[in-house]
Amino acid sequence: MPRYAMALDLERCTGCHACSVACKVENQVPLGNFRTKVYYYDEGRFPQTRRLFLPVVCMQCADAPCLRACPNKAISRGNDLIVRIDQNACRGNGACEDACPYGAIYVDPQRNLADKCDFCSHRLEAGMEPACVETCPGGTIIFGDLNDPKSPISQFQATHRRELTVLKPEEKADPQVQYRGLTRELERKVPKGRNHDPRSYEIETWATLEASFDRPEGGSHE
């Protein structure tokens, strides 16, 4: 049984959104909902301005708040270390979305099922990489089997072990996805208790650290 893990080497990220779009096509994710999302943050004063990116996936928490919250016991963590939702047991009540500290779960409005990143399990079964890993032009997303010392993730961990960190350690969810080169304040852009806010894509949010945004007047959407 492989033990899958992922790390994101942020200096290589180009903010290109390919991971996020590849994921939406791969997993038929409805507009307005996200398994994977890329945040932007502009810091500094002109002309000393820099842009930072933060791609976010499901952290495959070892002590997953979503798993604990589900009244239907639809969420489990496999021996391959992937946290999965059982579509047949899920009843769409969204307790998992409310519990997740990383905005990683949404309830599909048409299917009435919770959904989240499962490292593209169906692709792994077919001997392929997760969709985001395959397409990433920066080689930002490092993935593989921890049991295999030659896998990209094992090698990356061996080289960079001391530089790796996780998002929001204070949530004590024991995330299995790690980051290299994380600027702490960007964590604040990642919402807690709701799926990623689509409006946090908008350009006006690039210089703020907020996680969600009010819908302007006139909305009849929700």
Next chain:
Amino acid sequence: MSKQLQALEVNRRGALKVGIGALASLAVGETILLHPGEAAAQPARPPRRPNVRGTPKVPHNYKRARKITSVCLNCSTVCGIVGYVDNGKLIKIGGNPEDPNNGKMLCAKGQAGVVISTYPERLLYPLKRVGRRGQGTWRRITWEEAYADIAKRVRACIDAGHPEHVAIHIGRSRLADIMGRFLNAIGSPVLLNHRALCSLNKRAANYATIGDVDWESVDAERCKYLLNFGSNFYEAHQGAIHFLKRVIKGRYDNGCKLVTFDVRLSNTAGRSDEWHAPFPGTEGAVALALANTIVADGNFDRDFMTTWTNTTVDALSAFLKPYTPEWAEKLSGISAGDIRRIARAFIRERPRCAAFTNRGSHAHYNGFNNDRAVILLNALAGSINQPGGYCYAESAEIPDHLFPMPAPVPAAPKIRTDLEDPPEWPLANRWQKMRVGQIVYAYLKQKRARLQVYFTYTLASPTTWPEGRSLAVEVLRDEKLIPFHVCSDVVYSETAHYADLILPDATYLERWGLDARNNYELRTYATLRQPLVPPPAECVNFADVLIQVGKRLGPEVSRYFDFRNYEDFVRLRCRQLPKGDSADGFAYMKRHGVYHNTSEPRSYDLFKRPLTKAQLDGSRTDPQTGIISKRNARGVEEAIGITMNAQALRGFKTPSRKFEVHSQTVAQAAARVKIDDDGWPHYVPIPAHQNLPEDRFILTTFKWNVHTQGRTAPQKYLTEIVHDNPMWINAATARRLGIRTGDTVEVTTYRPRGRTFDPTGQRIGSARIRAFVTEGIHPRVFAVSNSLGHLFGGRSAAARRGPRAEGPGFDPKILSEDADLTTNLWWSQADGGKGAGFNVNAILPIQPAPITGMQAWFDTVCSIRKV
């Protein structure tokens, strides 16, 4: 009466169907009204339904899916792709691991393209205009009627002795082989394009200086110092991710530094080791000052400069003398200290360093010389075609010797017209036919050229052209100026709206074609685009339209179209290709998607390669210059190399066979249009920017990493990321003007001055735009992105949530409805979303740069007022 009301009027009389939704059931002879408002009433998003059993999703089945190679066309980068097709449905696109440029990697656009072939708003049948042009009423006709109608009108032009009254006007088509053949066969030279709106100056600068290619392949993986003048390759460079992935390796695996000059904090600038924001159009001044420092310091590749350039160190040093860092600081705002420091850091790494450009540097009045000055830095570094340097392969095009045109090949016509070869810009067509596309509508209006039949293909001139919604639309509407307009398109676009005949096109996922660009592995290569799925309903690749029309134009034209279809034509072009592991060359291309000769050495030192015996056979050498020349296949004497130290070498493909710092070609072209130019890459001040009053600013535009001009907005996953484009204003400037993010401002633009089109400096137009205040832009510059502000193109593009506007008989068997568009589309303005953004091109003036004709996109002077 509004269009909708009109439609209802006619509908009561039973003659008219309304909306894209009705297309599927439109019978031949029936009429339909198409309009931009492609969404009806808006149901609310369904609320959460706890404790209700859901509808499981079936994951993609990759064990069952068929893999087909092809090539992306969601931008100009030419990435090899693999399509996964399951049960006749395209489920996913990935990169083609065999492609030398991108391998398995694709950008967001490449990933998102999957949705375009099933976009519910697609055109499905040929439509003929009824009523006024631009009214939006259409009758479905058969392809036979369409072909016959087109053929009759083209034939009439030929018979009248005016084949040049037939024009094809394209955006990025990648069908040049068949379009060229069609026009040559009928005798028209009028193949219009968009190169002058895109990359003309950059290409011209490479041609004038190096001669071999128009597009360099910087060897970034092995480079130590990259000096980037206005390329945003993290997001939108031509060849973007091919270059990007190598830069990332160079930077993070090899310690390469990246320094970017850009007026705006693009993703590239925002991730560079240093970002400098020069005043727009002063990139050339900075480059010359860098060169000045390097030459004054005396640390440069003296050997390359002496042997391989067409100037002496003394002459160069005299030319550079006035261009000091202090002089450049006054113009650009970049400090002399920084310029000296960067010059020295750059040259310290020679030859593993490269200076390169794109639109930020060249889309200016003076952009041609800006780019020539930047390329010069590579000569000083001796990095031309060296590992880690400024490299190029033998060709950046489909190699004709491997993919020859099927015989008989029609000869190019000898006539010229002002439309495709305007004499005011003598360098536009000097090296390749780059044209000056942005003056086409003006010249038609001025009657400097006449047209009878105007084909448009992948051309979004109303939205992507300067003065698009004003001049382009005015001329497109005018039946006298454009008597017959045939538009091939995928969706009911703004261009299609002003057509007489709409031909439903196959998307890039459904058609054939050969493609190539610069190969960063520096070898010969080409790719094959093949259908991943068949086009739906009656959609037909425009290449096949031309073949079908060609077959109907009588024997002297039809003999050039003696193949079944475009697939057949492409197969014939592959007939000489080595068959490798497949039955023949075509089968090889279909299996691998790419031809890449990995046994060929990389093209390092290409100019130093000795000429072969066969090449030298029958040649002669000019005793004065050492230039070796020979008659080519057409019997014309042509330079093929140069003698250096008694060796016959290939050299550069310039008139001197050397790297041309100074260019006689440029001096002569300038003289022809009475412009004073001594052929050196001088800094040319932009006339409209001189003595700019405090209350005037420069309006610039830019691209996003998720959009390509007008054509990606129908792709929902891209438009979900970017659908809105407020105007960037520097924070300090905004404070001074009392503007905050979200305020509406009125921006007014002015025409250019100097040697360009309509150089009056007069007001051109005003637009109201929302402001976005940021630390990421030069204080004197405002920026509005292109690619947005669509009124047409369906619900995703126009930001309208709701059911597809329905007529009777919506047929889900052809293109089924999409819950994302009916229900989930969250940026719909009616729901309080941001909407579809602004189209800024409407108020940008046509401004071709002198001598070359490149649109000076980033020079527009403007003023601003808070409203």
